[in-house]
Amino acid sequence: MKNDINGLDDIKTFVNEFYGKVQQDDLIGPVFALAVSDWTPHLEKMYQFWNAALFSVPGFKGNPFAKHAPLAIEQEHFDRWLVLFRETIDNNFIGDMAEEVKKRADLMAALFMSKLSYMREHKIKTIL
Template structure:
C-alpha cells in the first residue's frame, strides 16, 4: 500500500517519532526541545508531509530555523534518514513512499549544507 493521504501520513509520522524518542542518538536531542509535549510537533509534521507530498496547504514554519540551533551532526542526519526510510519501508511501497524518502534525503542534504556554511561563517567571524 502506498501513502495516499493524511491517514497514512499520521501512521508514518507517529511510528517514526516513536522510534526517534527511543533512539539513543536522536531521542535526547528531541527531548531537550519537545520535552513531553509531542502532539504539537506531530501535528506540524502531519501538515508538513501533507504539503510536501500532496501540495495540501496548511504547513507554516521554517524547519531549518527550528533545527539550526540544535546540537546535530552528520551522524544525526544519517540516523534520522535511516529511521525515516525504514519506517516508510515498514508500512508503505509505491511512488509516493519513494517520493517521501527522496524528499527526506533532500531535506537532510540541504540542512547539512546550510549548517556547514553557518559553522564555516562563524569560524571566520571568530
C-alpha cells in the same frame, strides 16, 4: 499487503511510528528530548508539513530549518534520522509516493546539513 502513501491517514501512520522510534533512539532521542517538550503539537506540525510537501495541501506554516539550526546536530544525527525514516516508510508502504517521501527526506537532510555547515564555517549565529 503494503499500499502506497495516499493521504493524511497514511502520513499520520508514518509520522507517529517514526517519531516513536526517534524518541527511543540513543543517538537522536536526546536531541529531540531537549527540543520538543510537548509531542502533540510537534506531531500535528509534521502531519501538516508532509501533507503540504507530498500532496500540496495548504496549512503548513513554519521554517523547519530555523527550528533545527540551534540544535547540536551533526552528520551522524542526520544519517540516523534517515535510517529510521526510511525503515519506517519501507515497513509500512510501497509505491511511487513512498519512494518520493524517502527522496524528499534525503534532500531535506542534505540541505539542512549543508546549511548548518555553512553557518558554522562562517560563524553565522542567526537565521534571517
